[in-house]
Amino acid sequence: MRVSLETRDFAKYPFLKESQQFMLQNHESVDTFLQSSAGKVAIRYAVERVQRALSHAAQAIDTGSSSVPSDNLGVRLEVSSYALARVLVSCGKERALIDRLTRYEAQRAFAFLEADDETKREYVAAQVGFSFEESSLPVTRYVEITAGMKEERWRLVNREVIEGRVKIEPLEAEELLKEQIRVTLLSQLPLDVPWSLCEELAPYVSRIQETFQQKMLEDFGEVDESCFPPCMQAIVSALSGGLNITHSGRFALTAFLHNIGMDSTQIITLYCRAPDFDISKTQYQVEHISGRGGTGTEYTAPSCAAMRTLGLCVSPDASCERVNHPLNYYRSRKKGKSGKPN
Numbered sequence: 001m002r003v004s005l006e007t008r009d010f011a012k013y014p015f016l017k018e019s020q021q022f023m024l025q026n027h028e029s030v031d032t033f034l035q036s037s038a039g040k041v042a043i044r045y046a047v048e049r050v051q052r053a054l055s056h057a058a059q060a061i062d063t064g065s066s067s068v069p070s071d072n073l074g075v076r077l078e079v080s081s082y083a084l085a086r087v088l089v090s091c092g093k094e095r096a097l098i099d100r101l102t103r104y105e106a107q108r109a110f111a112f113l114e115a116d117d118e119t120k121r122e123y124v125a126a127q128v129g130f131s132f133e134e135s136s137l138p139v140t141r142y143v144e145i146t147a148g149m150k151e152e153r154w155r156l157v158n159r160e161v162i163e164g165r166v167k168i169e170p171l172e173a174e175e176l177l178k179e180q181i182r183v184t185l186l187s188q189l190p191l192d193v194p195w196s197l198c199e200e201l202a203p204y205v206s207r208i209q210e211t212f213q214q215k216m217l218e219d220f221g222e223v224d225e226s227c228f229p230p231c232m233q234a235i236v237s238a239l240s241g242g243l244n245i246t247h248s249g250r251f252a253l254t255a256f257l258h259n260i261g262m263d264s265t266q267i268i269t270l271y272c273r274a275p276d277f278d279i280s281k282t283q284y285q286v287e288h289i290s291g292r293g294g295t296g297t298e299y300t301a302p303s304c305a306a307m308r309t310l311g312l313c314v315s316p317d318a319s320c321e322r323v324n325h326p327l328n329y330y331r332s333r334k335k336g337k338s339g340k341p342n
């Protein structure tokens with residue numbers, strides 16, 4: 001497909017190979033770039049980019065002409081801030097951060113695509129392996145794209161499947177494209193960033209992590225067990241009642257407690273209720289799941305769909321119908337209790 005991209009398109013869709021090629025024209029190493037005045041501005045933009053991804057402002061992306069630069073320097077800063085934002089979250093090694101950034105980038109690119117002409121839309125879609133012409137997708141491909149889409153209508157059992165292909169309605173193609181962009185960007189992260197570069201960027205990574213912690217506190221506030229979703233309450237009750245909890249149950253609860261802001265000591269205290277409590281084993285598991293163990297990877301609690309698959313979705317109540325993640329259930333109940341709108 002032939003399409004003519006303008007320089008400002010690189011700023012709109014920084015993940016395109018053309019955008020990367022545009023950046024490579026300078027033949028500069030990352031180190032040299034970071035020391036330059038443009039590099040210093042770009043790293044500031046990158047931090048702001050991740051901070052935007054962490055804020056709810058990511059829902060309202062400005063696609064007006066003033067929001068996208070068209071001059072070479074402006075576009076260069078925009079594309080390099082995209083690349084550096086990916087480096088920063090890769091150094092941060094927190095899945096939730098990577099997830100927020102890719103969600104934001106997909107949402108941002110999609111907002112621009114909606115305002116762009118059809119040829120460009122189709123071209124960008126093709127670059128992430130999506131075609132608007134297909135009215136159905138092979139099952140494996142469909143499952144790959146929709147694995148992170150939690151609404152019931154996307155579940156394979158609720159779809160029309162004919163000869164190994166899942167039927168797609170024209171209006172659904174747009175939603176699938178946005179998800180395909182997110183899945184593609186997510187599959188590229190974390191980047192394998194040299195340790196020395198992460199060291200150099202450590203102050204910026206810390207700044208992002210602070211914003212993230214702050215956001216979590218704003219979202220979740222003080223831990224309130226009465227707002228736990230039924231699935232987590234069931235695991236806590238089983239724990240207190242001396243019942244055997246599966247490995248996946250422990251993982252789901254620990255990740256959930258960590259995600260809502262409980263520190264390791266508080267989580268271990270909760271596990272003390274179990275009759276077979278073993279402090280060193282529990283400490284190891286908690287540290288591992290909360291990202292303080294060997295790999296440095298922080299885990300996010302499983303979604304409702306994953307909890308169902310694991311057999312951990314127990315006694316869902318009316319509030320469960322409005323959520324696709326136990327964390328959303330908790331957040332929504334807490335906001336309800338504090339009188340804030342959901």
Ligand code: SF4
Binds near residue numbers: 230304305313
């Ligand atoms: S629907 Fe989700 S939040 Fe509700 S019990 Fe099941 S897994 Fe938990």
